[in-house]
Amino acid sequence: LADRAAAHFRALQDRIVAGLEAVDGGGRFGADAWRRAGGGGGVTRVLADGGLFEKAGVAWSDVFGELPPELAALGPGDGRTFRATGVSLVLHPRSPRVPAVHANFRYVEKGDARWFGGGADLTPCYLRVEDVVHFHRAWKDVCDRHVVADHARFKAWCDEYFFLPHRGEARGAGGIFFDDLGRNAPDDGLEEVFAFVRDAGDTFLPAYVPIATRRKDEPWGEREREWQLFRRGRYVEFNLLHDRGTIFGLRTGGRTESILMSLPPLVRWVYDRAVDAGSPEAEMLDALRPRDWLAP
Amino acid sequence: LADRAAAHFRALQDRIVAGLEAVDGGGRFGADAWRRAGGGGGVTRVLADGGLFEKAGVAWSDVFGELPPELAALGPGDGRTFRATGVSLVLHPRSPRVPAVHANFRYVEKGDARWFGGGADLTPCYLRVEDVVHFHRAWKDVCDRHVVADHARFKAWCDEYFFLPHRGEARGAGGIFFDDLGRNAPDDGLEEVFAFVRDAGDTFLPAYVPIATRRKDEPWGEREREWQLFRRGRYVEFNLLHDRGTIFGLRTGGRTESILMSLPPLVRWVYDRAVDAGSPEAEMLDALRPRDWLAP
Numbered sequence: 001l002a003d004r005a006a007a008h009f010r011a012l013q014d015r016i017v018a019g020l021e022a023v024d025g026g027g028r029f030g031a032d033a034w035r036r037a038g039g040g041g042g043v044t045r046v047l048a049d050g051g052l053f054e055k056a057g058v059a060w061s062d063v064f065g066e067l068p069p070e071l072a073a074l075g076p077g078d079g080r081t082f083r084a085t086g087v088s089l090v091l092h093p094r095s096p097r098v099p100a101v102h103a104n105f106r107y108v109e110k111g112d113a114r115w116f117g118g119g120a121d122l123t124p125c126y127l128r129v130e131d132v133v134h135f136h137r138a139w140k141d142v143c144d145r146h147v148v149a150d151h152a153r154f155k156a157w158c159d160e161y162f163f164l165p166h167r168g169e170a171r172g173a174g175g176i177f178f179d180d181l182g183r184n185a186p187d188d189g190l191e192e193v194f195a196f197v198r199d200a201g202d203t204f205l206p207a208y209v210p211i212a213t214r215r216k217d218e219p220w221g222e223r224e225r226e227w228q229l230f231r232r233g234r235y236v237e238f239n240l241l242h243d244r245g246t247i248f249g250l251r252t253g254g255r256t257e258s259i260l261m262s263l264p265p266l267v268r269w270v271y272d273r274a275v276d277a278g279s280p281e282a283e284m285l286d287a288l289r290p291r292d293w294l295a296p
Numbered sequence: 297l298a299d300r301a302a303a304h305f306r307a308l309q310d311r312i313v314a315g316l317e318a319v320d321g322g323g324r325f326g327a328d329a330w331r332r333a334g335g336g337g338g339v340t341r342v343l344a345d346g347g348l349f350e351k352a353g354v355a356w357s358d359v360f361g362e363l364p365p366e367l368a369a370l371g372p373g374d375g376r377t378f379r380a381t382g383v384s385l386v387l388h389p390r391s392p393r394v395p396a397v398h399a400n401f402r403y404v405e406k407g408d409a410r411w412f413g414g415g416a417d418l419t420p421c422y423l424r425v426e427d428v429v430h431f432h433r434a435w436k437d438v439c440d441r442h443v444v445a446d447h448a449r450f451k452a453w454c455d456e457y458f459f460l461p462h463r464g465e466a467r468g469a470g471g472i473f474f475d476d477l478g479r480n481a482p483d484d485g486l487e488e489v490f491a492f493v494r495d496a497g498d499t500f501l502p503a504y505v506p507i508a509t510r511r512k513d514e515p516w517g518e519r520e521r522e523w524q525l526f527r528r529g530r531y532v533e534f535n536l537l538h539d540r541g542t543i544f545g546l547r548t549g550g551r552t553e554s555i556l557m558s559l560p561p562l563v564r565w566v567y568d569r570a571v572d573a574g575s576p577e578a579e580m581l582d583a584l585r586p587r588d589w590l591a592p
Contacts, residue, residue, distance in 0.1 A: 032568065044567075046567045046568075048566070048567060055565075055567070057567065166546040166552045167552060229562075233559070236532060236536070236563075237536060237556075240532070240533060240536035240537050241536050241537075241543070241546070247537070250462040250537070256462045256463060257567060257568045260533070260565065261567050263529070263565040264565065265564060265565060265566070266525075266562070266563070266564050267532075267562070267563045267564075267565075268561060268562050268563075269351075269556065269559040269560065269561060269563075270344070270561070271340075271342045271344060271351070271353065271553060271557050272328065272342075272553045
């Protein structure tokens with residue numbers, strides 16, 4: 001299964017890169033293949049200074065080896081051997097009108113345990129309800145096609161995971177997040193989970209590209225750009241302070257440049273920045289708390 | 297002693313702010329007084345968009361209360377009550393020719409233990425050996441005036457603390473760092489430590505201002521600015537991934553805006569950025585490993 005998952009994710013990376021180049025309108029992804037000293041490697045693909053994307057990264061990796069004892073003791077699975085393969089992507093558009101987005105799909109073996117994880121979440125600078133609804137609708141639909149996927153649980157998990165306690169804010173408008181999926185399942189159950197993860201991976205482009213396409217030509221100026229750079233600071237804070245994938249990856253000697261390709265290209269921190277009541281910026285902040293976007 | 301330390305640090309904040317306003321040439325620090333729900337409070341002073349400083353923060357606080365059990369179990373001292381008072385400052389100059397700098401001096405009581413800590417470290421974008429030597433010389437001199445201070449140990453401690461393992465780089469050119477000082481000392485020993493900490497606090501301006509003064513009118517352009525914004529990314533990575541003060545402060549419900557005033561005003565991340573061999577940028581990178589700057 002691990003080999004099939006790795007091959008699947010490698011092909012998914014290619015499909016997503018092709019889809020993003022088509023919508024970017026001019027930018028091309030580079031490709032950096034790397035090897036990991038302890039075992040395995042990956043291909044990191046980054047597009048910088050494109051048309052639509054100021055920075056876009058789509059990383060694939062397939063790594064294996066032995067965990068240090070203190071890390072092996074964390075989480076499920078007896079034993080120190082591990083293998084992890086997956087695709088992770090973060091897109092930072094140039095326009096503050098186009099939401100940033102993150103997605104990740106992965107398969108993990110640790111000792112005697114094996115499972116899938118993944119998810120996708122949208123981070124707009126300005127709230128456009130129909131965009132957020134479109135995004136959530138896509139993930140609900142794919143979950144509804146698979147009995148192994150529980151959209152309500154994955155949506156709530158996303159709200160809980162992508163949260164900045166020191167700010168009392170969600171990172172964005174949510175999406176889905178799941179982990180440990182299929183961990184206690186028999187072989188055929190794990191195959192059903194893999195089928196869901198494949199379908200979810202193919203959901204990324206239709207979940208995101210229509211939003212980017214309809215917003216990319218909307219006008220913006222200094223005010224919107226300043227707000228975007230400021231909001232990107234929250235993205236950095238989440239990734240470096242809270243994101244378990246980032247912190248675990250750096251601690252286990254993952255490739256730093258591939259892990260931190262998620263960080264935005266340009267970021268501003270402003271001390272104690274105020275937001276005008278009733279402004280579009282205040283409307284966005286107000287939306288940074290869990291909400292049922294698909295409620296009728 | 298806690299009350300005297302708090303009053304001393306409050307006055308030190310005023311002296312440092314006055315000294316920095318004098319050298320900034322136009323900017324003025326604001327003052328935000330805040331109260332902590334669990335006990336105590338502080339005054340955070342920030343100068344934004346000054347002449348010399350793009351962002352400068354000098355924070356004083358005096359907080360007390362009860363630690364949650366999981367935090368009380370960490371570090372020295374039996375008991376959950378704590379009091380912490382100190383000054384912390386981070387300066388981000390606009391010019392890439394002027395080094396960023398950080399300093400912190402603090403007094404802590406936790407349960408039945410009490411101690412002083414502190415330090416200062418310089419983060420240039422471009423190496424100017426005479427500046428780094430001046431900075432280290434100032435800290436060596438103040439340590440040499442006090443039997444309770446061991447410069448060689450504090451210098452090595454700084455090199456060890458301000459290090460980014462995921463980059464294999466020091467944050468900057470070092471300085472001094474000390475903690476737990478006077479923890480097992482009798483009252484008169486702790487008073488000697490306090491005398492050293494007062495002297496060290498008064499060393500900050502003469503350690504830094506002459507460097508800023510002689511570099512602030514040196515020319516720079518796009519290339520130097522881009523390098524500065526890139527290097528500031530490392531500063532953010534250190535503070536959010538590794539700095540124990542930042543992480544502990546956020547976890548204990550400290551005032552987020554005061555803790556994160558340390559983050560630079562504008563930051564750039566560039567995927568897998570290369571540096572030309574033999575360039576001034578490469579020279580700076582090469583200096584980001586422990587070195588005895590005062591060796592003859």
